[in-house]
Amino acid sequence: xxxxxxxxxxxxYRHIIFLPLKSSLYFLSLLINHFLSIICLIFYLxxxxxxxxxxxxxxEFLYLCFFFSLLSFFFINTSFxxxxxxxxxxxxxxxxxLEANPDYIRQPLILTSLFMNxxxxxxxxxxxxxxxxxxGYPGLGFLNLGFLFSxxxxxxxxxxxxxxxxxxxKEFAGRQ
Amino acid sequence: MIIFNKVSKDKxxxxxxxxxxxxxxxxxxxDQDVLKTIFELLRGREKxxxxxxxxxxxxxxxxxxxxxFLGFVYRENLLLPDRSLEENxxxxxxxxxxxxxxxxxxxRRILDIVDLQHCSNKKPGDLxxxxxxxxxxxxxxxxxxxxxxxxxPFSKLDEVNGRGIINLIKRLNKFSMTIVLLNSSGKLxxxxxxxxxxxxxxxxxxxxxxx
Numbered sequence: 102x103x104x105x106x107x108x109x110x111x112x113x114y115r116h117i118i119f120l121p122l123k124s125s126l127y128f129l130s131l132l133i134n135h136f137l138s139i140i141c142l143i144f145y146l147x148x149x150x151x152x153x154x155x156x157x158x159x160x161e162f163l164y165l166c167f168f169f170s171l172l173s174f175f176f177i178n179t180s181f182x183x184x185x186x187x188x189x190x191x192x193x194x195x196x197x198x199l200e201a202n203p204d205y206i207r208q209p210l211i212l213t214s215l216f217m218n219x220x221x222x223x224x225x226x227x228x229x230x231x232x233x234x235x236x237g238y239p240g241l242g243f244l245n246l247g248f249l250f251s252x253x254x255x256x257x258x259x260x261x262x263x264x265x266x267x268x269x270x271k272e273f274a275g276r277q
Numbered sequence: 278m279i280i281f282n283k284v285s286k287d288k289x290x291x292x293x294x295x296x297x298x299x300x301x302x303x304x305x306x307x308d309q310d311v312l313k314t315i316f317e318l319l320r321g322r323e324k325x326x327x328x329x330x331x332x333x334x335x336x337x338x339x340x341x342x343x344x345x346f347l348g349f350v351y352r353e354n355l356l357l358p359d360r361s362l363e364e365n366x367x368x369x370x371x372x373x374x375x376x377x378x379x380x381x382x383x384x385r386r387i388l389d390i391v392d393l394q395h396c397s398n399k400k401p402g403d404l405x406x407x408x409x410x411x412x413x414x415x416x417x418x419x420x421x422x423x424x425x426x427x428x429x430p431f432s433k434l435d436e437v438n439g440r441g442i443i444n445l446i447k448r449l450n451k452f453s454m455t456i457v458l459l460n461s462s463g464k465l466x467x468x469x470x471x472x473x474x475x476x477x478x479x480x481x482x483x484x485x486x487x488x
Contacts, residue, residue: 104377191357198355201372
């Protein structure tokens with residue numbers, strides 16, 4: 102068990118180190134994605150809780166923003182995880198030839214994406230906590246950062262595990 | 278140890294053969310498709326259209342090879358190009374769920390058996406063709422299987438290096454490892470102690486069936 106965890110850590114470290122440009126792009130796109138979704142949430146809180154009355158249908162627009170944020174999160178992850186899989190094609194071939202457990206490809210991928218997601222989310226939440234202290238923006242007062250972090254991390258983890266499983270199954274089924 | 282009983286699959290027709298425990302057997306066939314079929318049948322990835330293959334392990338016959346009963350040396354190079362030979366073998370040990378405790382010692386011991394200890398830090402790109410074949414043999418014997426099946430290891434080698442690989446195979450055979458050598462190159466001097474069969478002969482006369 103311990104060896105498997107160390108192996109997954111080593112392999113995910115390898116993903117990040119050997120693909121520095123792709124990893125930083127992945128990190129940056131996740132960062133922007135989380136930033137925009139939290140900004141949308143703050144606007145929503147301002148409108149919904151403080152009951153600002155606007156002439157324009159902003160709420161509907163915000164719902165749309167949430168939907169697109171989720172969609173972009175999905176596409177960012179799919180494209181980058183697919184790239185990590187392509188980077189690992191020799192390992193995939195080896196695992197297929199030896200008829201080994203595909204978890205040896207899956208688990209490092211899940212770990213890499215979760216690590217990236219965790220780091221970007223942590224950075225954004227910290228940024229917003231600094232904003233919270235410095236700016237007296239009313240919407241921030243209703244933002245429970247701890248809860249938001251847990252909720253977003255849980256949601257994104259479920260999505261990421263699903264994406265990795267889907268892509269890996271496709272990869273392992275397609276070449277047999 | 279392994280019995281092919283009237284096995285038919287694609288180009289392989291009515292193939293019967295008994296492979297005894299501890300023997301060094303060379304199956305000669307120029308048609309590589311036939312060798313590939315035999316290899317895939319032994320791997321269990323393909324099933325015979327007719328006939329059966331039986332494996333005997335610890336006195337019990339079964340139609341499926343028991344775990345860790347067969348070791349396979351593939352024709353293509355399986356080694357990962359961005360890792361050293363030692364790292365490659367450690368990776369293979371990990372994905373094959375072998376015992377990883379003291380894996381450095383085990384890998385070095387295996388590399389010593391195949392005469393590649395001096396290449397442990399080299400990457401596959403830096404290895405010569407015969408060293409790659411030796412490394413592929415090393416990955417197959419990591420779990421010390423009782424039977425080793427080699428898929429045409431001499432196809433890319435010259436005579437001198439081929440002879441070196443034959444010596445290595447004979448040395449493995451002396452450790453009471455049963456060797457099944459699938460060979461497509463005709464000009465190969467295997468020497469004494471090697472039972473050589475041709476697929477067509479076995480098919481016509483069936484003289485090797487049950488010894």
